[in-house]
Amino acid sequence: MAGKIRIEMNRAGIIAALKAPGVQADLLRRGNAAASAAGPGHMVTARVGATRVRVSVITATPSAKRAEAVDRSLTRALDAARRG
C-alpha cells in the first residue's frame, strides 16, 4: 500500500515566479500583440502587484474608444494575446 503524499505549497516561490522578469516580458509581449491587433490608439501598461504582474491594454484615444464601441476592435483582438 502506498504511503500518504503530503504536498506543501511554496507560496513565496509561487509569488516570485508570478512576478519574475520573464513572466512580465511574456505578458508585455502578449499585451503588445493585442494592442497591435486592435489598431492605433491602444496603450499597454504593466504593473507589479503584491502577488503577480498585471498587464492591461486600454483604449487611449477617442478614435480607439469609438472603434471598440462600434466594431469591438479591442475585444476582437483578444486572440492575439493567446499566441505563444
Add this chain to the structure above:
Amino acid sequence: MAYIALFPDAAERIADAIQVRHRAAFGSALVTTNRTPSPRPAEFVKVILVGGTQRDRVTDVPTLAVEAWAATRSRAAALAQEVRAVIASLEGATFAGYTVQDVAEFAGPGDLPDPLSDQSRYTATYAVTIRSEIAVNIT
C-alpha cells in the same frame, strides 16, 4: 481519409439558446440576434463571435461578446445579468450534435455606451466550450 469535426455557428446557436431559456426563465419574448437588427427593438441581445480557438479535434472554444441593449442603463444592466444567468445554465446543454461542455466568463457585464444611438448597452465576454459529434470525411 480523415474525419474532421464540424462546429456550429456558435453566435447563432447561443443566441437561439438564450432566447429559449430566457423566455422559460423570465417569461418575456426576448429578441436575440448575431447582428444589429434594423429597425432596433426597444430591447434585444446581440451575440458576436469575436474569436476563440479549437482546443482539440472535437472541441471548439469560441469567444462570444454578448451585448444587452435596452432603453435605460438600469434595464440594460439587469438584462445583462439575466443573460449571464441563462448562459451559465447552458453548461451540459445539447443542440443537434453539439454539447456545451463548459461556460467560462472572460469579462463580466460592463457599461459600453453606443456612440451611434441613444440605446443603453451592457456587454460581457464568454468562452463557451463546445464538443462536436458531427464530422465530415475528407480525403
